[in-house]
Amino acid sequence: MSESVEREAELLAADAIGDVIEHWGFRKALGRAWTMLYLADDALGAAELGERLAMSAGAVSMTLTELQRWGVVRRVWKPGERREFYEAETDFWKMISRVVHDRERSLVTSVRERLEQSRALLRKAPSTAANRARVERVGRLLAFASMAESVIGSFLASRRADFSEFSNLLQLSRPSVVGALRGRRG
Amino acid sequence: MSESVEREAELLAADAIGDVIEHWGFRKALGRAWTMLYLADDALGAAELGERLAMSAGAVSMTLTELQRWGVVRRVWKPGERREFYEAETDFWKMISRVVHDRERSLVTSVRERLEQSRALLRKAPSTAANRARVERVGRLLAFASMAESVIGSFLASRRADFSEFSNLLQLSRPSVVGALRGRRG
DNA sequence: ATGAATGTTCAGAAAGTTTTGAATGTTCAC
DNA sequence: GTGAACATTCAAAACTTTCTGAACATTCAT
Numbered sequence: 001m002s003e004s005v006e007r008e009a010e011l012l013a014a015d016a017i018g019d020v021i022e023h024w025g026f027r028k029a030l031g032r033a034w035t036m037l038y039l040a041d042d043a044l045g046a047a048e049l050g051e052r053l054a055m056s057a058g059a060v061s062m063t064l065t066e067l068q069r070w071g072v073v074r075r076v077w078k079p080g081e082r083r084e085f086y087e088a089e090t091d092f093w094k095m096i097s098r099v100v101h102d103r104e105r106s107l108v109t110s111v112r113e114r115l116e117q118s119r120a121l122l123r124k125a126p127s128t129a130a131n132r133a134r135v136e137r138v139g140r141l142l143a144f145a146s147m148a149e150s151v152i153g154s155f156l157a158s159r160r161a162d163f164s165e166f167s168n169l170l171q172l173s174r175p176s177v178v179g180a181l182r183g184r185r186g
Numbered sequence: 187m188s189e190s191v192e193r194e195a196e197l198l199a200a201d202a203i204g205d206v207i208e209h210w211g212f213r214k215a216l217g218r219a220w221t222m223l224y225l226a227d228d229a230l231g232a233a234e235l236g237e238r239l240a241m242s243a244g245a246v247s248m249t250l251t252e253l254q255r256w257g258v259v260r261r262v263w264k265p266g267e268r269r270e271f272y273e274a275e276t277d278f279w280k281m282i283s284r285v286v287h288d289r290e291r292s293l294v295t296s297v298r299e300r301l302e303q304s305r306a307l308l309r310k311a312p313s314t315a316a317n318r319a320r321v322e323r324v325g326r327l328l329a330f331a332s333m334a335e336s337v338i339g340s341f342l343a344s345r346r347a348d349f350s351e352f353s354n355l356l357q358l359s360r361p362s363v364v365g366a367l368r369g370r371r372g
Numbered sequence: 373a374t375g376a377a378t379g380t381t382c383a384g385a386a387a388g389t390t391t392t393g394a395a396t397g398t399t400c401a402c
Numbered sequence: 403g404t405g406a407a408c409a410t411t412c413a414a415a416a417c418t419t420t421c422t423g424a425a426c427a428t429t430c431a432t
Binding site for chain 2: 009016019023024038039090114118119122124140141
């Protein structure tokens, strides 16, 4: 068991990143597998990855498929080797931007649409004081969704994982929007 | 059923925000309840909230307790009324900063600690090329966690929900850290 | 073609999460 | 003190997600 210190350290890191990934709404297995590949000496085969993470062959297969779908793990062919090997994408920006693009953006958009529907409904309702207040509050939620959308869009446009360019992009959140978000009960 | 347009619009918004909240790892019911209170004409009693959201009394009670624990819903007493009423916190910044503080920060810290443990283990292992590479990669994960910690800390220090001050705080992510994050396979 | 090595799929098992509703607790008017 | 009006708790049910493992598919060397 001379390799066991390496394995133990890798597992420790893999589980930590697994928790982060789970916290962000993905399966813990995705984070564990990515990290194990990231820390591996070289690209690993599915069986070896499964052994290191104590996952069944089925789980490994599904996990690798999903990681490839997210573009954060690549399949590599080794000359002379029959089986396939997998290696982790190591460019954090590539990974984060891709996930943000696919996941956050579409949700924010769908939410905005539903809030707009809600507001339209309220605008057709009798214009009581209560309903005018409702329209305004749905409007604040909408302003927040719009801001989130624009922050995400600008973040993606900034093409960096280090966040240092957030300054520029936040120019895009116009004062009107920004103001609306500070509201207290009307 | 003259109120039903209002109820329908509220439910539409509540479900949309419920999805956002679920996406961020909370129970959908929390988002639905907060939104329903936010859009309500006035503070609501538990029974009324349960009726509007079609939730059982038990679920309403647990949900309101949790929302209060997060500090995003307040209990209010109405003079002359026996039961308790609940109203939504309307200051988005207050809500977001509180949640970020309690939730994200502690996770990032615990993850950083585990990664440090992993690195310490690897440093004690035989100094092969593979192990030196492992130490370096765990180091990159750590740099990322540190940056996330500092971004979150600065975000909280900025005391605004509109993100416009992100510029200043990102000075805190020193170039060394920023550089390490752009790495490709070593 | 055959079979050994490997990857993939999917039905069912296991695990985890959320909700329900009946029992219990609390408060207040009388 | 009693009972009506609520709120809270918690065990069990319902639901959801994830994992397992056996069956199936594919690939390649011979």
